[in-house]
Amino acid sequence: MSKEGVIYRISGPVVTATGMSAGMYDVVRVGNEGLMGEVIELHGEKAVIQVYEDTSGIRPGEPVINTGETLSVSLGPGLLTQIYDGIQRPLPTLEEVMGVFITRGVDADAFDLEKKWTFEAVIEKGAAVEGGQVIGHVQETETIVHKIMVPPTMSGVVKDIKSGDFNVTETVCTLEDGSEIQMMQKWPVRTPRPYRQKYAPDTPLITGMRILDFLFPLAKGGAAGIPGPFGSGKTVTQQSLAKYSDAQIVVYIGCGERGNEMTEVLDEFPHLIDPNTGKPLMNRTVMIANTSNMPVAAREASVYTGITIAEYFRDMGYDVALMADSTSRWAEAMREISSRLEEMPGEEGYPAYLSSRIAEFYERAGRVETKNGDDGSVTVIGAVSPPGGDISEPVSQGTLRIVKVFWGLDAGLARQRHFPAINWLNSYSLYPQSLNQWFRDNIAQDFPEIRTQISGLLQIEAELQEIVQLVGSDALPVDQQLTLEVARMIREFFLQQNGFHDVDAYCDIHLQYSMSKAILSFQEAAKNAMAAGAQLNDVVNVPARTALMRGRFEKGYIDTIDDMVKSMVDEIAATVEDN
Amino acid sequence: MTGKEYRTITDVKGPLVFLNKTEPVAFGEIVTIRLADGSIKNGQVLDTSDDLVIVQVFEGTAKIDRTAGVTFMGDVFKLPVSKDLVGRILDGAGRPRDGGPDIVAEENADIIGAAINPYSRQSPHDFIQTGISAIDCCTTLVRGQKLPIFSASGLPHNDIALQIARQAKLKGSDEQFIVVFCAMGITAEEYNFFRSDLERTGALENAALFVNLADDPAVERIITPRLALTAAEYLAFEHDYHVLVIYTDMTNYCDALRQIGAAREEVPGRRGYPGYMYTDLAMLYERAGIVKGKKGSITQFPILTMPGDDITHPIPDLSGYITEGQIVISRELHQQGIYPPINVLPSLSRLMGSCIGAETTREDHKSVSDQMYAAYAQGRELRGLVAIVGEDALNERDKQLLDFSGVFEDRFLRQSRDEDRSIDETLDLCWELMSSIDTKYLVRLDQKWIEKYHPDNKA
C-alpha cells in the first residue's frame, strides 16, 4: 500500500478511500483540490475520513494523499489575539485569500512565520534540559510573556542557545544529540499534553459575577457546565467570563453557534480593558470560531484545537480559562459523523462513546505541576444547549456527571428579565469546601458563614413563596413578610447583574462581600425596628435603602457602601419614633 | 456538459433513487431522469461511490421505474442570477412561473452558498422601523438580523409579515427593501394572499418570488430557500440592495428534510427529524447579515408554525438556537381579537441593544421598553393570582399593574393592519399608557426620563 489512494465513496463530510496505507487520525488531502481531512475509522482496505471542508463536486476516483501527520496545532508566539477556525486556520488570512466567503482548498499558517520575535534565553549552554522545561522568554503581548519550552518529547544537554531576534521556525537552541528547538512546536490535538502531577484546586476563579463567585464558585483548574434553553443567557455568561474572570489567558471557542456573536467579540474585545491588569483584553485572548454553518467536521475538531492551546499556556505556568459555546454543537457534530459511519447509535442517535468523549474533554481541565515545576491550570466552562431546555438529554447528563459546578440557566428567570438567569435553587458547586480557606484568608474570615446565611434565606423564600401562591403575602406573619423582603433584596440587589452595564457588569469580590453584609445589616436593623413597633412598609421604604441599592450602578461604590449602610440603619431605626 | 444516460436503477424508495455502477459521479451533482413517457424529473446526488449512487428526486419518484434513464449533468446545483430577478416569479426549482422569459445569467451561483467568514462580518446596528409598536418597542428589528416569527396554524402570521414588508424602513430614510419571498408548501390561497398584497402595494416590482406550493413536490422544498437566499446574496452583495427575505413555512421545509432522512433509513434525532437538522437550518439562517466592504444587507424573516403550539418542538427549538431572537404569536391574544397578537414576553430581539438609543431611536427607548415589559409581565402574572384569591386581595400597586396589562393589550399591542406608527408615536403611547401607574412603582424608568417624557410633566 502506498501513501496515495483513491476516493471510493462520498457521503457529505465523510469520504472513504481505498488503496492507501493509513493509521487512525492521520491527516490526509482529499480530491483534486486537496481538501483537508482526518482518518477516523479503518475497515480492512478502506480508510474512512472526515473532511474539514465542503465536499460538493468531489468524485470517486479522485486521489487521496496521506500526509503521515496526525491532526496537530502549531504552538508558539503569535497565538494571542488571533482568531482561528476549527482547524487553526487564521480567519483574517482566509479573508485575504478568499474574500468574505469561506471557499475551500486553502491552507494557511497558524501565525506569521516571518515575524521576528525577541527571544531571551533563560538557561545556558551545558544545562541539562527536559521536555516541558522553559528555555527562554518572548514578550508576546504587552501583558503576556510567552515562555519557550523544550517540546515534551525531547530532552538532553544544551550545546548552544542564543538570545536575539528570530522568527518561529529558526533554531534558537541545539542539544548535544543534534536536535534543534524552534519557538514553534506542534502537538497532536487529541492527546493531552503531559505534566508532572495534578493537584486539588484550592483557588477560586474570580469572575466578577456575584451569583457565581459568591454562591457557586468555580476553582481554577475546575470544570463547569452551563446548560440552558435558547435565550437564557449562555453566551452572555460565557462572554462575561471571557471579559472579567481573573485568568491570565482566555481561550474562547465559538463552536457551532452564531457568526454575529463572534463578530461582536471581535469588535468589542480590542476596546475592553481587563479589570485585573488594566490592559486591553485582547492581549490575553485566543479565539476559535467555527460557526454553525461552517463544516461540521471542523466543528468537531474545534474543541480539541482550543483545549490543546489552553494546555500549552498552562504548561508555561499560567492560569488559563477556556469557554466552549456550545458543547452540544460539538456533540451533534460527533453524532452527524457517527451516523454517516453507520455506527450503532446510543441514546437519541448520539454515538455510544459520547459520554466518554465528554469526560475525556473535561478531564483535560485541572491544576497541575508543569514539567517546568510551575503551577498552572486550565479551567473549562462548557455551555450546553439541551433540546427544549430539558436537561435529561445525553449531552447535559454526560456533562453533569463529570463537572463539579452546575450553573443552571432558567427560561422562567430569563423571561422575567432576571439576569443572569441562573437558578439559585438547583445550581450547585462542589468546590466551596476546598475554597473556603482561600475566601477566609483573602476576603473575610466569616465569608463562608455569610454565604450560608444568604443561601439559607433564598431557600426559606422558596418555601414561603409556595404559601404566598395560595393565600397572598398579606396573610403571612410580619416576620415572614420581612424574610420575603430580605430575600427580594438578595435577588434584585445582589443576584441580578446586567452583563452589559458599564459599572455593575463586573463586581469586585470584596465589594460582593460588602453587599452581602449590607443585606444582612438591613435584615438586622429591620428586625430590631419592627420589634420596637416599626411598620414593615416604612422600614422597607426608607430612602437610604433605595440609595444603597442604586449605588451599585455608580463607580466608587466600594468606598461609599459602608456609609450608605450606616445611613440606612439610622433611617430604619428612626422609623420607630415616627410611629 | 451532459453525460451518458444510465439505465441502472436498482431501487426506488420514497423520494430516493438508487443506481448501480456508473461513471464517477460528484457528490451534490445534478441529475435528470427521463421516464418512459418522455417526461423529465430532476434530482441531486446524496451519496456516491464506485458501486452505488443515491439520488434525491425533487419532483417525487412517482412513475419512475427501472427503465428510466438517468443522466448526470456534471455540476452541482446552480442558479442563474441577474438583476432581472427583481420583479420575477419563479417556481420552487427556479424556473419562470410568471410566463416570462428565462433569466439570462450574469453569473451562475452555487446554491449551497459558502459560509461568511465570521471575521468578515459587520455587526448589524441599523434600526428598522416596522411601524408595529410591539416589535419596534420591545423586540426591535435590526438591518441584517434573522428574526423568525414563531406562529401556529390559524394565526395571522402572514398579515404580520406582509405588514412588515410594506412598512419596514430605516428611520428617516425612504430607502426601500427588495423583498425576496420564498414559499415552501403553503396553500395556493395563502400564496395568492401574499402575491395580491405585494401587487396591490406595488411591491411586486421590487420583489423576487420563489414559489413551491402545497401541491408542488415536497422534496423540491429542500432547494427552494437555497435558491431564494442565493438570489438575495447576489442582490445584496453584488448590487448593494437591502434585501428582506421572507420565507414560509419552515415547518414544511423541515418535514421534507425528515422525509429524506427516513427514506435513507438514517438514525433519527428528536421526533423523527434528522440529527443534522440544526446544521441544515443554520446553513439557511446564517445567510443573513452584513459583510465588510459591501453596501447591501440581508435581513431574514422566516415564518414557522409550531406543531401543537409547542415552542419546545424541534423546529422552533432548533430555529431559536440559531436565529437572533424570535417574535412569538399568541393564540390566546388572537382569540381575544387582538391584532397583531404578539406575545412580547417570550419574544426577544438579541440585537436590540445595538440599535436603540439617542442616536438611533430615542434616548428613553431602553428604559421605556424595560418598564413596559416588566409591568406587563407582572400584570399578567397577577391575573393568575386574581383567579385564585380574587381582586380584592390585591394591594394598590398590584391593582394598577393588573389594569395596565389589559390596557397594554388593548391599546399598545392592538393596531390595524395598515397602521404605521413611527417610533416616536410608539414611545409616546407607552408613556401615556404607563401614566396609569403611580410613578413610584415605575422603578425601571430613569428619573430624568420621567421628568422629560411623563405626561404629567409635559403639559
Ligand SMILES: Nc1ncnc2c1ncn2[C@@H]1O[C@H](COP(=O)(O)OP(=O)(O)O)[C@@H](O)[C@H]1O
Ligand atoms: N447577564 C445578562 N445581563 C443582561 N442581559 C442578559 C444577560 N444574560 C442574557 N441576557 C439577555 O438574554 C439574551 C439572550 O442571551 P444569550 O446569552 O444569547 O442566550 P443563549 O446563549 O442561552 O441563547 C441576550 O441577548 C440578552 O438580552
Ligand SMILES: [Mg+2]
Ligand atoms: Mg448562545
